[in-house]
Amino acid sequence: MDNLIIAGKSYTSRLLVGTGKYKNFAETRAAIEASGTQIVTVAIRRTNIGQNAKEPSLLDFIPPSRYTLLPNTAGCYSAEDAVRTLRLARELLDGHSLVKLEVLGDPHTLYPNVVETLSAAEKLVKEGFKVMVYTSDDPIVAKQLEETGCIGIMPLASLIGSGMGILNPYNLQIIIENAKVPVLVDAGVGTASDATVAMELGCDGVLMNTAIAAARDPVLMACAMKKAVEAGREAYLAGRMPKRLYSAVPSSPTKGIIAASGKNQAA
Amino acid sequence: MPELFPQTPHFQDLKSLQNDPGVRELACFLFTYGVLPRDKMSFWYSILHSHKVIALSINGKRQQFDDRISIAQVLERLELKGKRLALERNGEIVPRSRFKQEMLCDGDKLEIVIAVGGG
DSSP states (O other), X not given: OOOEEETTEEESOOEEEEOOSOSSHHHHHHHHHHHTOSEEEEEEEEOOTTOOTTSOOHHHHSOTTTSEEEEOOTTOOSHHHHHHHHHXXXXXXXXXXXXXXXXXXXXXXXXXXXXXXXXXXXXXXXXXXXXXXEEOSOHHHHHHHHHHTOSEEEEOSSSTTOOOOOSOHHHHHHHHHHOSSOBEEESOOOSHHHHHHHHHTTOSEEEESHHHHTSSSHHHHHHHHHHHHHHHHHHHHHOOOOOOSOOSOOSSOXXXXXXXXXXXXXX | OOTTSOSSHXXXXXXXXXXXXXXXXXXXXXXXXXXXXXXXXXXXXXXXXSOSEEEEEETTEEEEEESSOBHHHHHHHTTOTTOOOEEEETTEEOOGGGTTTOBOOTTOEEEEEEEEEOO
16 A cells, blocks of 8 residues: 555555644634645644633644644744744643654744754654654755654745745755655645645655645645645656657557648658 | 751741742742651741742733642633643643642743644
């Protein structure tokens, strides 16, 4: 079975989805369900003090019993903050240690700070976390993160929330070639074809949030993304035909063509 | 007065001991970790009970509570009882199993977090 294996668990869906930026919890749930995803990311934030006790929370709609949760370190700009956030996440989720590490370098572009990311990854792996790490598409950094002990490498296609798609497929290919752990594109996916291209390059999965949440019809886009990831994976496994500048071999037979009428005859 | 205090006027007066933040913090520590010798119990109890109200910082906001309040009681007061959350006290995570026993002290900083939507 062509399943995605992460931290020893097998998943049929290779699409991972974020839970941010939706209109409300109902839309979040509808989109997550339509996407067919089994792994969703969540953020860790201060609770509102003085909030009505009866107000629902995200996990009422996206229960940990049904989905594998991936707490992230969004908003962290230092290794120290990222580690602290994930320790809290582990406590929050009763010892669940599969996490998404992201350490940002700049609030304007949200580009990752790979130096702090490496430092955080080292500390987290030592503390027994199973780290899926968001990083740039630098192949050397990706390899170093893998060597530190991260169980999944997640290079960006383009900037978070930019929807620009895969800007450097060549780097991505190099990362995939060199990696012995799953490689998932995370950030920058904008539409279905971006996800398909990622899978065709050989990615093990795709993580996206804005591409679905900011679509005009998020639930429909989630459906599209589900198919896109499946299509890309099958195309990859099928082994594509080579690209050529031209091919004198058409798809139809060259024998038995009826006699030409006069104009534009072949030589 | 317990012998561990120096023989100076400040430390011989119960009132000044009760108002000394260092001594109160020590009392809190001793009760939290249960390391009180039985014969000194009433003295340290009086230190802990002398303050009627404690001020806590909860998620950055200052709030006042009765003395001798546990983390569990604070969460109940804030309508957070039974909610899935994680808590840091003065930078250290307090496991859920300790919420009922851990008594808070004046000046404690709490961070209470939950899972929210994010990518």
